[in-house]
């Protein structure tokens with residue numbers, strides 16, 4: 554069996570107060586993108602996991618492995634399968650790669666064992682693994698509140714083509730970025746309602762002007778190269794450029810696939826730094 558595990562970008566990311574449990578309240582618009590990992594499942598005597606990336610462990614430290622254990626806890630079914638993950642989503646990049654894999658493993662195990670869990674139960678189980686995992690169960694376009702686990706469906710975003718760019722050697726710890734945000738004085742919070750209204754009115758222009766991410770205040774300050782990357786994207790033809798999640802991935806939105814491919818090449822020519830570059834879009838048919 555095979556399952557796609559799409560990454561996400563945030564169209565809006567507003568961070569509220571730090572809560573007693575250490576998490577922050579958020580109000581985000583999350584959007585699946587066509588940059589996806591691929592998960593395959595085969596029958597096996599016991600649970601095993603392999604990944605085509607040597608940077609990731611294949612044991613309980615891996616969110617995909619944790620997902621298989623959570624599935625067992627919820628269903629009392631001991632998975633006897635071999636799971637393999639082909640990684641394409643950049644690591645520690647603000648694209649929810651680990652969460653996407655965890656959600657993909659929950660989905661594929663549920664399918665393999667005859668759907669013992671409903672979608673609601675899958676989302677609840679997913680919340681035990683991480684804040685972004687419930688969103689990744691169904692993906693698409695959703696508003697996420699609480700610590701990210703309380704979701705409301707939104708009308709799908711218009712098709713947005715983009716170039717994703719991430720300095721190859723740079724990863725960011727989401728927890729550290731949230732901690733650092735508490736120290737930022739007088740910050741202006743993202744207007745998530747404006748983003749939601751633009752989606753409800755299918756208004757691409759309003760959507761582009763509503764895009765905003767509170768976490769840029771921390772990561773762009775820490776990594777000035779990302780400011781240069783955003784500026785270059787705008788100079789080279791992107792209509793809007795923004796960081797996804799806690800970064801460091803930056804996405805530049807353009808009008809179509811051809812323009813995205815051209816922007817990707819121009820970025821490769823402009824920077825000597827080793828950049829991971831991909832063209833992606835928000836259209837469902839491309840991510841599974």
Ligand code: ATP
Nearest residue numbers: 615616644645646647648649650651654685727798
């Ligand atoms: P988010 O946007 O949800 O904060 P991210 O894109 O910033 O996520 P991930 O790529 O999900 O970050 O990785 C965060 C950490 O999770 C990494 O440091 C990595 O070691 C760990 N991890 C565990 N399992 C996985 C997995 N299957 N894929 C990627 N990272 C994983």
